[in-house]
Amino acid sequence: MTSAADRTALFHSLHQHGPLALPNAWDVASALIVEAAGAKAVATTSAGVAWSLGAPDGDALDRDLAIDLVARIARAVKIPVTADIESGFGENAEQVGDTARAVTEAGASGVNIEDGHGSGLRDVKEQQERLAAAREAAPDLYINARTDVFLRGVGEPGERLHLALERAQAYLEAGASGIFVPGVTDLATVGELAKAIDAPLNVLAGPGAPAVHELGTAGAARISVGTALASAAYAVARKAAEELLTKGTYDSTSEGLGYGELNALFGN
Known part of the structure; x- marks a missing residue:
């Protein structure tokens, strides 16, 4: 079996040869289905994971339950796994570091x-501290720093690109590997974000959004x-x-x- 270090190195590299399409799973069965469909990696959805474990989305799920599920998925599939850990399952930076360490060990x-x-949104400096703690605790982990400027409609519409880019730069300085900007799928804005962010850009797509290859051409990794x-x-x-x-x-x-x-997917 491929080592955890090899899978992590592979996951980092997948962002350089994009676009990387990630169907989000929420339990072991869905992760196995995603893998069997040909995905190069499995991403979890925090909301789906929370729902499957009896909690609402939004930092309400017990951290140990979330990490246990990540461990189960990572044992079940052969491809890299990336976990949505919401805001880090921690009230402070130290606890976010503990989460990053635990999810890596999982x-x-x-x-x-x-x-x-x-x-x-959290204060930028506070979020930098949380990301830096995660980086220190898990030096090799791919940290996809998400900013919800567009998703939550923060500021005036004309200001959001600037606000998102400011946060992206701050998060990269804190040790993030890539930047996730949900709430944006129009190709012009995706292109501006990709051009200005010196790291792989993740966008959230769904019905009505441009196709994967179009978003990739615009710059989404x-x-x-x-x-x-x-x-x-x-x-x-x-x-x-x-x-x-x-x-x-x-x-x-x-x-x-x-x-x-379906039962055959669990054969290994």
């Missing part, structure tokens, strides 16, 4: 750490889909449950994976 090659906090896969799976579950309980029929499950096909 087998992750990368993490997302966001700057969203409460109804706004990494495209992920967040909760999209988990939400779609849960939508099928709701539709099938409602059909069963109201009509007494089962057609909504007709396109489900076969028992044997």
Whole structure:
């Protein structure tokens, strides 16, 4: 089996030959499905993970539960795993460092750490301290520093690009490996971000967004889909449950994976 160090080195390199498309998984089965589909790495979705473990998204999930799931996924797949650890599962920088160390020991090659906090964003200096602590605790980890300027609509629309770039630069100085700017998919803005950020740019895509190759041409090195896969799976579950309980029929499950096909993914 490929060593954890080799998988981490591979994960870093995947950002240089992009665009890297990451379908986000939320449990071991979805991670195995993503791997079988041909993904080069598995990314978790913090919301999907939280939901699957009985908690809402937004720093409410117990850190140990999140890290245990990362460990289970990392043991199950052969490709690199990057974990969305929300804002670091810590009230202070030291605790964020503890999380980064633990998630590395669990087998992750990368993490997302966001700057969203409460109804706004963390102070830039505070977020730098949190990222620096993660870097010190996990020197080889790919740290994808997320800024929610666009996602949360911080500031006036005309100011957001400048605000996002200011934060991106500060986060890179603190030790981030790449920058994640969710809330932006228009190609012009993606291009401006990519041109100004001296590191791989991650964007969040979904229905209606430009295709992966278009975002890659604009400069995005990494495209992920967040909760999209988990939400779609849960939508099928709701539709099938409602059909069963109201009509007494089962057609909504007709396109489900076969028992044997799914069970075989766990063979290793």
